[in-house]
Each structure stands twice: as C-alpha cells, then as structure tokens.
Amino acid sequence: MKLDKGPQRTGLVRRRIALSATTVLLGVTTTLGSGLTTEAYAETSSAPTGIVLGVGANASQRVVSWYTPTDSAQVVQVAPTSALVAGEFPANAVTFPATVAANSVNGGYNGHATIDSLRTNTTYSYRVGSQDGWSPTYSFKTQEFKGDFDFLFYGDPQIGASGNVDKDGAGWKDTLDVSLAANPNAELLVSGGDQVEHANAEPQWDAFLAPDKLRQYPWAATIGNHDVGGKAYEQHFWTPNTDRSAPYYNGSSATRSGGNYWYTYKDVLFIDLNSNAYSNGSDAAHVEYVSDVIKNHGADAKYTVLVYHHAIYSPAAHANDSDNKQRRQDFPTAFSKLGVDLVLQGHDHAYSRSYVLKNGKKSHPGEQPGAAQVAQGPGGVIYVTANSASGSKYYGLTAPDTNKDPNFGPDPLNPKSHWANSVENQEHVRTYVKVQVRDNKLVVENLRSGTCVAPNAAVELNKVKWCGPDNGAGPAQPVGSPVDGVVIHPYRGKGWDQRADVATTAPDTSDWLQ
Structure with a gap:
C-alpha cells in the first residue's frame, strides 16, 4: 500500500492510523x-x-x-x-x-x-x-491508462464574486452538471484558479465544494489570486509532486498557500504553476521549475500542458496589469524552447484563444482569425483564457491599447482584437473548455454551459448591462453550443508546417473526432 506522505509542516498536528x-x-x-x-x-x-x-x-x-x-x-x-x-x-x-x-x-x-x-x-x-x-x-x-482521453477546463468560479454566494454556487453546479452530462467520460476537471472570492471564507468554499461531481471526477486545482491570503486552498486540495519552496508563494509565511506541481495523465505531462508569485525573480524560478520537470519527465509524454491563473494574452482588463506585462516578457520564449503545446489560463473572466505563437510572436503570418485547424510547427504554443464557469463575474473585452503596452497592440487581420489572439469572446454566459487528447491532434472547444437566464448571477443581479452574442444584439445560443473550436496538429518533425496557412475562418467540426 503506497501512501503520499508529503512534507512535514512545522506546528501541525499529524496523526496516522496504524495498519497491518x-x-x-x-x-x-x-x-x-x-x-x-x-x-x-x-x-x-x-x-x-x-x-x-x-x-x-x-x-x-x-x-x-x-x-x-x-x-x-x-x-x-x-x-x-x-x-x-x-x-x-x-x-x-x-x-x-x-x-x-x-x-x-x-x-x-x-x-x-x-x-x-x-x-x-x-x-x-x-x-x-x-x-x-x-x-x-x-x-x-477509471478508464484506460494509455491512449486518447478528454478533459474539461473551468475558468474562475470565484464563488462570492457577485455578492450572492447561493446564486454563484447555483451557476457553478449547473456548469458542472451540464458539462459532465455532455461529457460523462471526461477524465479530469482542470481548474483555472479563483475557486472563491475570499481565500478564507469557508461559506464560499462550502458552495464551491457542494456539487457531488467534485467527488466523482478528479479536480486538478490551480491557485488564483483570490485563493491567496491564507491556508484554505492547500487545506482543501492536496496536490501531487508539489514544490512549496518560497518563490512559489505570495505573502508572509503565515498566509502562504499554493506551490507548483506536476503530474502525468496518460500521454500528457501537466505542469501547474502558482502564478501569484512573479516578483523578485520568481518568474525565473517558475521557468526553471518547468524546465526541470520537462527535462525529467517530458520524454514520457506526447504533449505538455501548462496551467496557471494569470492569462498573459488576456482579452480583457487584466491584459495590461503590470504583472502580466512582466509575464509576457518572461514566459513565451521559454515555453517555446521547452516544447510546450498548450497553456490554459484564467483570471480575466473572458474567452480567448491565441494564434500559434513562437517566442512570443505569431508563428505563421498566414494563420487567419478563427481558423478551425492550425499546425504548431517547432516551438508553436497555443494559449487559452477561460471565461467564467459560474457566472459570478464577467469582464468586458478591451480594445488593444499601444499606449498601455506597445507590445500588445491590435491584430492587423482583426484590429478590434489583440495581435496575439485568433479569437476573443464575451457574451456574459457561462462557458467551459473541452480538450480532446488524441494521438495526432489536440481539439480545443469553448462551449456554452448557460444562457442569459438563471443561474447567471452577474446577469440576474444587473452586474452587466447586456447578454448574448455581438454585445447582446443577438439571441443567446443554446446550452452546449460552441463558441469556438480548433484542431491543433502537433509538430512531430513530419511536415505539418505545410498546413500552417490554412485560411479556414469558421469552425468546421466534421472531422474533429475522426
């Protein structure tokens, strides 16, 4: 019988049952x-x-x-x-x-x-x-321990953000119910961070943890900025292979929580970062951590997926926060050199999917906005920002502003969007991201888990002025309908680059599962 003993923590009562x-x-x-x-x-x-x-x-x-x-x-x-x-x-x-x-x-x-x-x-x-x-x-x-699988990615439930814990919890539960009814064989539920609004507010944690789906499917926790400020996050979630060294925390020793961790699931190496820690050289520490994990375990996986909270190519208000500006300098080239395939992020409560980016630049000039198929090429990375999974809070899309950051200006092919992003979307409806892992491709979809009607706390409480596509000009689309979808062809050194300039402008789902 194998046990996860974990590191000794000073001053904590620790008891074990004696078994033979x-x-x-x-x-x-x-x-x-x-x-x-x-x-x-x-x-x-x-x-x-x-x-x-x-x-x-x-x-x-x-x-x-x-x-x-x-x-x-x-x-x-x-x-x-x-x-x-x-x-x-x-x-x-x-x-x-x-x-x-x-x-x-x-x-x-x-x-x-x-x-x-x-x-x-x-x-x-x-x-x-x-x-x-x-x-x-x-x-x-359990399912097979090798081969294809699907996992679901959820952005910022942030229970309590609307001011009404019950409404936020209802939206969160509904998204879990909807997404898992549609995908009952999904094998992992991956967090984008900010499970709650206030780190030590146990009524908010109670509402977050209320759905029984969180006892039936494994939750891969990620720490967000609202989860920092106390110990509740790591008391609620024990994660494997966790490094709780000082650079991966934020705050004093009395309120540290988080750490970096990694795990392998079938053919994917998942690496989860505490992106709250970014100053005083901690981005360098994160890069070193990712480098070490990939060096030691990357050969055992076909894909590498990074998960952290602060979206560096966010489509909304946090895009030009000083910490995100710093991360945009520190992360992209390193991730390209390390062969990362997909980066999943939260924080900004709006959806975006980047172009294929290499070393922080668009890899294929011919890639069109909204392309339904893309080829990574060597060093190509896709960055995804998830919208709210609970409806507790949404952020509006922001126009690219070169005055705030000259390196995150408009897309020449779609000037209303940031240059890095193939798709930016906000409808003020709950969504989740589905990722299909296949031998020769990754399929990423952003799917609606709600509409403009309850449960949708931010809409119900008039926290936003409109709801629906095109800034509310269009009717809300049905639950389960896609906002976005892309087939990512990985680089295996076998000529996928010839597909880099495919100019598909709308999702074509006909071959996604073939």
Whole structure:
C-alpha cells in the first residue's frame, strides 16, 4: 500500500492510523491486521465534510482531501462498487491511512490520503471516516491508462464574486452538471484558479465544494489570486509532486498557500504553476521549475500542458496589469524552447484563444482569425483564457491599447482584437473548455454551459448591462453550443508546417473526432 506522505509542516498536528495490511492491487483480497471493517463505523455529526477528489501523480492514483472536526485517525475506505452489498463495504475493502493536520482556518482539522494501485475500467466506491464518524459513500470510475482521453477546463468560479454566494454556487453546479452530462467520460476537471472570492471564507468554499461531481471526477486545482491570503486552498486540495519552496508563494509565511506541481495523465505531462508569485525573480524560478520537470519527465509524454491563473494574452482588463506585462516578457520564449503545446489560463473572466505563437510572436503570418485547424510547427504554443464557469463575474473585452503596452497592440487581420489572439469572446454566459487528447491532434472547444437566464448571477443581479452574442444584439445560443473550436496538429518533425496557412475562418467540426 503506497501512501503520499508529503512534507512535514512545522506546528501541525499529524496523526496516522496504524495498519497491518497486504495489498496486491486494489480490489484484490486484502488482510487488515487492525481489524477495521465497515461495521466499525457509523455516520455521525462528526463525519468529514468538504470532501473533494483530486488528481494523483498518474492515472492509477486519486487523492481525497477533506475537513474533519476531530484529530482522530482517519482513513479512506475503497472497494470496487460491484463488491458492495446493499451499499455496505466488504470486510476486505482496502483502507488508505490519511495525514491529518490542524486547520488554521476554522479550528478543526484537514486530512488527505492517496488512493493507489487503481485498476483500469473499474468503478470504485469510497468513503472517509474514523471511529468518530463516517462520510456518505461516493464513487468514481477509471478508464484506460494509455491512449486518447478528454478533459474539461473551468475558468474562475470565484464563488462570492457577485455578492450572492447561493446564486454563484447555483451557476457553478449547473456548469458542472451540464458539462459532465455532455461529457460523462471526461477524465479530469482542470481548474483555472479563483475557486472563491475570499481565500478564507469557508461559506464560499462550502458552495464551491457542494456539487457531488467534485467527488466523482478528479479536480486538478490551480491557485488564483483570490485563493491567496491564507491556508484554505492547500487545506482543501492536496496536490501531487508539489514544490512549496518560497518563490512559489505570495505573502508572509503565515498566509502562504499554493506551490507548483506536476503530474502525468496518460500521454500528457501537466505542469501547474502558482502564478501569484512573479516578483523578485520568481518568474525565473517558475521557468526553471518547468524546465526541470520537462527535462525529467517530458520524454514520457506526447504533449505538455501548462496551467496557471494569470492569462498573459488576456482579452480583457487584466491584459495590461503590470504583472502580466512582466509575464509576457518572461514566459513565451521559454515555453517555446521547452516544447510546450498548450497553456490554459484564467483570471480575466473572458474567452480567448491565441494564434500559434513562437517566442512570443505569431508563428505563421498566414494563420487567419478563427481558423478551425492550425499546425504548431517547432516551438508553436497555443494559449487559452477561460471565461467564467459560474457566472459570478464577467469582464468586458478591451480594445488593444499601444499606449498601455506597445507590445500588445491590435491584430492587423482583426484590429478590434489583440495581435496575439485568433479569437476573443464575451457574451456574459457561462462557458467551459473541452480538450480532446488524441494521438495526432489536440481539439480545443469553448462551449456554452448557460444562457442569459438563471443561474447567471452577474446577469440576474444587473452586474452587466447586456447578454448574448455581438454585445447582446443577438439571441443567446443554446446550452452546449460552441463558441469556438480548433484542431491543433502537433509538430512531430513530419511536415505539418505545410498546413500552417490554412485560411479556414469558421469552425468546421466534421472531422474533429475522426
């Protein structure tokens, strides 16, 4: 039985349950010397709360994190769902001991445990508990550990940003429900950051974590600027291979949270950065981190996907923030040289998809705005900024302003947009991004998860003046309809560059899944 022990944190209470166990693979008969069985626990008011399923270091792992009112020993109990009888776990269910630490936010405790040695194509049931309480039972399923897969990317739920937590939570839940009903076999839910408006506001975290989909699909957390300012973010999310060195934090030692982390999932190396830390040379530290991870693990993946919060080619108000100006100088050339394929970002609550960019410049002059197919070429990178997934807050698109930044001016082919962006969109409706990973292409789509009607807090509360396409001149399009879509042909040194100047001006979805 493998455990994620994590780094020792000074001053925190840490407890582990002592087990004597033998495990071959999860689902195979396990002998527990501790005598723990399902009958040893009952659901009580002391049961864990805020349970969230997270990514592990690879496709055969999941991490479960939660809050608990007690510091007693905690475990995650897991079994194939087919082995449960009338909802009861079998006596030979595997238990994974947890790390439990004092909670700096609400005076309780937080715990996490890594579920390891999962099998392919299996539905598992799990619950979290101790002698003081047992959570409800949840389930998740695994698929193949190699080959094609889909994942979903969500921008800034930022629960509480509208001023109404309930409305924000309703929009967030609806986006999860809509996106996963349309994509039930999606394997990862990837965060663009800003889960909540205020870092230590637990009612906002409660609303964010309320949907059961976050206990059924692994959430790959990203820290945003609204998640910084306390420990709640990392108490709610335990992430694999995390480097919490000082440059990856923002603020004093008392409020640090975040860090950089990486994981591999099938043929993709995901690298997640705490972009809140950017001053005093920390961009150089981030670049060094990305370089080291790719050097050590890039050969094991066909694609490299970077995720961080602050969109460097944002289409909205944050585009010319001083920190984003700095990142536009620090990141693009490094990412091109390192062979990054796709960069996913949040922060500005509006959608954009860049042209293929190499070393911070447009790689193929002939690439047209909105092209439905693009070829990366050597060093080509696509940058995507996600719109709001909850409807709590939207930012309007901004006109390129060379006075604010002479290096982020208008697109000669579409002067209303910034030169870097093939597509910029804001309709004041909730959206999410779907990414299809295939052997010979990536398919990126921005899809509507809502319309102008509730749940859409910013519209309901008159935080915005219009809703719908073309600044509200057109009717809201149906849920599930595409805002944008592109097929990205990766560079494998096999001549894809000849497709770089394909001048498709509107998405053609006919061959996206072929």
